[in-house]
Amino acid sequence: MKIRILIPALSLLLLMSCKTTTNNITYFQDLDNQASIITEQPINYAPRIAPDDQLSIIVSGTEPNAVAAFNMPLTSYLAPGETNVTSTPVLHTYLVNSRGEIDFPVLGKLQVANMTRSELTDMLTEKISAYVKSPIVTIQIRNFKVSVLGEVNKPGTVNVPNERLSVLDALGMAGDLTIYGNRANVLLIRDNNGRKEYHRFDLTSAEILTSPYYYLQQNDVLYIEPNKARKGNAKYSQSGQFNVSLASTIISALSVLASLGIALLVK
Structure with a gap:
């Protein structure tokens, strides 16, 4: 009779345990x-530009010679651990300093911190339009x-x-x-x-x-x-390692004592 009552109780407990796990x-x-x-x-979701950000800014337009002054020159560089210069030149990035500024060609220092990419694009487009007709500004946050x-x-x-x-x-x-x-x-x-x-x-x-x-x-x-569950396992593992270490120490000590006892008896 007790067994008949125990089996449904265990089944109910198992179902409740599974439900709790699923909810977690x-x-x-x-x-x-x-x-x-x-x-x-x-x-x-637009991120705000912050100090230490690295910005890639490219200015293009219908007159390539006119926009050239607003672009950083292409350069080759040494990658970490390499001895040969890369064959494909890359654009420099603009590092936002601790004051939230970048040093932009022709325009000088610009305050860009806390701006979104689209806001900075609009600002640069407006400023560069005073020098170049219909410029196109493309910006990426590289880091x-x-x-x-x-x-x-x-x-x-x-x-x-x-x-x-x-x-x-x-x-x-x-x-x-x-x-x-x-x-x-x-x-x-x-x-x-x-x-x-x-x-x-x-x-x-x-x-x-x-x-x-x-x-x-x-x-x-x-x-x-x-x-x-993970915290419990970690605590159990640490306790288990300690017990194994303690048991090993005790066994080693007993082994030494046994060896000394045998040596004394032989004498």
């Missing part, structure tokens, strides 16, 4: 409730990268070819979270003009899709902390 790893569990809100709130650390399959730095990268894009490029990643508490670290900002995401909720931090900016860091 499933993304966007309340998506149906948030769908209308998500479609009504567009998010601005756009984010770091994804913690419980992901491929932790490291992700280089971004364009300026639109969401939290989900970054996690996808890092191979997604491992089964041990805490999906309810993803940490974002952002450097905003020397001031650190912190924000946390819950990947199990669809609210992340409307967050102002959903789109990442250059040099952002995402950290996925381990869940309780």
